[in-house]
Amino acid sequence: MLFLVLAYSILPFLYLISYVGLPLLPDSFLEMGYTIYAIWSFFVCFYLALQLLDHRKIRAFLIAIFWMGATYPLVNIPFSFWYEDFDYSRTMDAYINADLNYLNQEDVYYSQYRLLNNVLSPIEPGKVGVTDLFFVGFGSDAAQDVFMKEIGHVQRAMNKSLGASGRSVVLINNLKTIDTIPLASSSNLRIALNHIGSKMNREEDVVLLYLTSHGSINHELSVNMWPLELNDVRPEDIKAYLDDAGIRWRIILISACYSGGFIDALQDDYSLILTAAAADKASFGCTHENEYTYFGEALFRSIEDRPYQFIENFSEAIEKIRQREQSENLTPSDPQLFVGSSMKEKLKLLEQDMVRYAPERFAAY
Structure with a gap:
């Protein structure tokens, strides 16, 4: 004994x-x-x-x-003398019966052309002589509503406070939006970025790409819209799509665990990259009932009515996250910020134009 x-x-x-x-x-x-x-x-x-x-x-x-x-x-081994073996089929059956019994996969796939056309056709071209900001949001895991809600909040903040109204588009995986908003799939992201690239003045304008989902230790972004079979997104995919679209000036924000692992593949002199976590750390806040992840909330929940300075605001968000995690006794996620040498000067021009054209461009969304 x-x-x-x-x-x-x-x-x-x-x-x-x-x-x-x-x-x-x-x-x-x-x-x-x-x-x-x-x-x-x-x-x-x-x-x-x-x-x-x-x-x-x-x-x-x-x-x-x-x-x-x-x-x-x-x-x-889940022996019965410790606890009852969990029956995953019961959860899956409930999931299917409650929400997915009507989902016609073929209709979903064939509706993407129409949905993409609906959101991309209204995109306004950039104005010559002005550094315009374009926005693409990508919320790609349907298992939790927080990613859908966060993308919606971020788009509204971008349109209302950062001058992206008329130049923003979102892709979302969620049952609530499947008939109205294009899927957040790798292919749709490529198409959306290509269209944005054709509308912008590539030497002047900046694209802000916001991606929110679960991330893996292998540094892939989860793309989940069960029962559809969709490919996860790798950092190499994002770089290829941006390069192919001719998008030079890039602000890339990634709200996902282990997202710091995306930086090496994406960084260059013309990019700003901010990730919710280091390459080996988890981030927090991706629960079903939340409106934001911790990362998204620190960045966009309350944008003050003052001239927006990207590096300063992003640095403040990192500090907010650090303090929140410390107060909740969480393992630090250690958000990572990379700013390319040429991007520092471009951000100053963008910030100046955002103030100069505020009456015209900051209309309420």
């Missing part, structure tokens, strides 16, 4: 170490990491057994093997 008590007290702690520490290793070292962890765990058990059995090595060796085997089910 003493052996079982020790086994079930100590080994789960060792398993916890493996779950927290090993995923942080690079992929090329992961197998070696698990091997070293297994050997280390065995010797911990062997040492404890030696102390309990008065240094009888053979018995200690057998007990160590028994300990590791006995605790494996504790963390890997």
Whole structure:
């Protein structure tokens, strides 16, 4: 009995170490990491057994093997004496019956041309001699309403306070918008950026691209509109779409876990990139009932009635996030800000034109 008590007290702690520490290793070292962890765990058990059995090595060796085997089910197999095995089919059936039983996938796919035309045709061209701001919003995970709501709030802020009215478009994955707003898919993002590129004065104007979704440790942005099968978005995809559209001046804001991993692929002298988290950190606020993620709220919930300065406002948002996470005892997400050398001067021109043409361009949305 003493052996079982020790086994079930100590080994789960060792398993916890493996779950927290090993995923942080690079992929090329992961197998070696698990091997070293297994050997280390065995010797911990062997040492404890030696102390309990008065240094009888053979018995200690057998007990160590028994300990590791006995605790494996504790963390890997949902035995009924611990809890009832969860039936995922019941949740999926409820999801399907409640909301998706009417979804005609073919209709959804074939409606994209019409929906894209509806939102892209009204886009106004940039004015020669003025640094205009264009906005593209991309909320791509339908599993939680927060991404849909955040994109809507950000678009309204861009139109009303940053002069993007008439030059903004959003793509959203959500059942509530599936008949009225184009899908936030990789293909639709490419089409939208191509159209924006054709409307802007490419040497003058700036595009602000705002992406909000779940992010993976492999640095991909989740694109989810179940039961449709859509491709996730990689940083290389975003760069290719912007390059192909001829969009030179870029402000890219990414609200997603691990989004700092997008910076290396996207950075250049003509870009500003702000991410909600470092490459190895999670961000917060992506719950169904929220209006914003923490990142989106810090940036856009309350834009003050004063001349907008991008780098200053973005830096203030980073500090707001840091303070909020600290007050809630959360692991810091460590937002990342990159500003290209040429982009610093372009932002000054954009900010000047936003003030100069305020009466004309800042009409309420």
